[in-house]
Amino acid sequence: MSTVVIHSEGLGKSYHRGALQQSTLLRDHLSRMLKSPLSVFRRPKDETFWALEDVSLEVREGEVLGLIGRNGAGKTTLLKILSRITKPTTGWAEIHGRVGSLLEVGTGFHPELTGRENTFLSGAILGMGKSEIDRKFDEIVAFAELEQFIDTPVKHYSSGMYVRLAFAVAAHLEPEILFVDEVLAVGDAAFQKKCLGKMGSVSRQGRTIVFVSHNMTALQRLCTRVVWLNGGKVTDAGDPRKVIDHYLQRNAVANLESVWEDNLTAPGNERVRLRSVRVIPQTDFGELITVHTPLRIEFTYFNYVPEMMLNVSMFLNNLEEVCVFNVASDFAPRPAGLIRHTLEIPGDFLNAGSYYVNMLIVKDASTGILFRDNVVAFEVVEGEVVGNWYGRVPGAVRPKLNWRSEAIDAGDLEVSTARGQST
Ligand SMILES: Nc1ncnc2c1ncn2[C@@H]1O[C@H](COP(=O)(O)OP(=O)(O)OP(=O)(O)O)[C@@H](O)[C@H]1O
Ligand SMILES: [Mg+2]
Incomplete structure (x- = not known):
């Protein structure tokens, strides 16, 4: 070895919170005393905290x-x-x-x-x-x-x-x-x-x-x-x-939604400004997303240009940085104001793993006018175990597809005496 x-x-490291802002300038002391005369007699609160513990x-x-x-x-x-x-x-x-x-x-x-x-x-x-x-x-x-x-x-x-x-x-x-x-x-x-x-x-x-x-x-x-x-x-x-x-x-869980209440900090420009992106699991079991859970992904943004042709394009990426899919909403002239696009992802489609969403707002079905990476992220966990396989099912997606299995014709096949079990 x-x-x-x-x-x-x-290893531990403690710092004094606010220590960086504390000024030793006489001018600052004077102005503080004028604003709040008693404060000079008050000891500053000991705000020690552990940055590392x-x-x-x-x-x-x-x-x-x-x-x-x-x-x-x-x-x-x-x-x-x-x-x-x-x-x-x-x-x-x-x-x-x-x-x-x-x-x-x-x-x-x-x-x-x-x-x-x-x-x-x-x-x-x-x-x-x-x-x-x-x-x-x-x-x-x-x-x-x-x-x-x-x-x-x-x-x-x-x-x-x-x-x-x-x-x-x-x-x-x-x-x-x-x-x-x-x-x-x-x-x-x-x-x-x-x-x-x-x-x-x-x-x-x-x-x-x-x-x-x-x-x-x-x-x-x-x-x-x-x-x-x-x-x-x-x-x-x-x-x-x-x-x-x-x-x-x-x-x-904290990344299931990004909401920008404040237009000053919301990503955007003079044409569009993001308001929120949300992942909404369609389930009765709180926020736990299993491979069987249908998801709704909702994008809202302000459009400032009346009748601008807009659509949202979203990229779903997994932890391996593989883009699992890229889908775009319908594109149409949008009125000025708050616009919402909602995408449904069916259950029994995504594999277990971590996903994050990149998005862009597209004008005239050709020009990206707002890009934002990693707007929301979510984790898909295993559902109940079906069958005898307990490992992770490989694959970027795990769709539930239709199979049909039937016996067609035995004919004059010579039948084995081995028992029908795998060894
Ligand atoms: N010189 C300092 N004086 C006071 N507080 C400090 C000082 N350096 C770091 N801190 C505080 O210590 C804590 C840990 O900071 P640190 O820089 O180690 O975080 P980090 O994990 O590297 O974060 P980030 O992902 O943002 O880089 C933070 O609350 C930070 O404000
Ligand atoms: Mg750091």
Whole structure:
């Protein structure tokens, strides 16, 4: 069995809520005193909270550990402690190996230095010699696709360029342990794909990776193990598929509907603006969706242009990122005002698994005028087990189709004496 390269016991990190906003300026104290004279005698409430609590981990050499959890769950805090950017309040962590990390945009590089200088500086921090970095340099620049900008100070880079270089440096300078926080959220789809490929090859070289992502497909493809953090604590850990399914299931109910009450924050433009997307299970059993449950999916949006020819096109995707189907509503001139489209998905059609919906509103049956990914997500679970098969039925869909089975003609067939059972 390979050696343990990351070991933590009882890691915790507490912060003071609001500490970031508290000002030490005299001007602010004065204005507060004028607004509420007694407040200066009041002690500020001690709002300590735990961003991370009692996290014990053991990661072995060559493992690819995924960290999942909602916003604010403590994922970045954990990576920061492991890469020694922040000190834990409680517990300890031991790391064996050269660490490369890619945390937030804005950490790591010196803004005044060029891409080239930062690359050499990062290598030196990792303990590499100049000739060693020289050998890797061209590959890094090519990967980051920054040939023309490598001698420009990184403060002039766009955030996408910055992340491309940061990822290229972190992944190519041969760290033994790589921490990656949510790189996939920045950069275009082609670069994200390249990063995933690179992480795959880094892990095949036996390096250890800990990475945070909200991209469940990427996690499932790359990770050997997944840890789910919730409110700073480990809620579940283990087999990626199981933990991800558990996480989605727990969070799925909250994703059955997206409603934008406020037009200022609702996705939209001068032509249309989303109001809500809902998955409505047609069942008496609450929100549990089994393979037998018919679903209604409802889209509502405001149309601001009278008589505009509009329809909704929806993509149902599964966790493997396969588009199970794309269907479009009828297209017709719509009056100005709130429009609703409702789609029925019959029961006994979808397979068990996690699904998410991407949508677009189309004008004149040809031009997408509003795109929105991941508007709702839901989980389809097994119904009652029929027959002797207890495993997952393979397939992107599981339609109930009509079979007819009948005996046609025995003729003069020689009949076997074996009993009619499978062996
Ligand atoms: N320096 C800080 N001072 C005060 N609170 C902080 C600080 N850094 C993080 N927090 C808080 O700690 C909690 C955990 O934050 P963290 O950044 O680890 O979450 P996360 O899981 O990475 O979330 P996301 O998915 O949004 O990146 C949050 O409530 C956050 O507001
Ligand atoms: Mg984070």
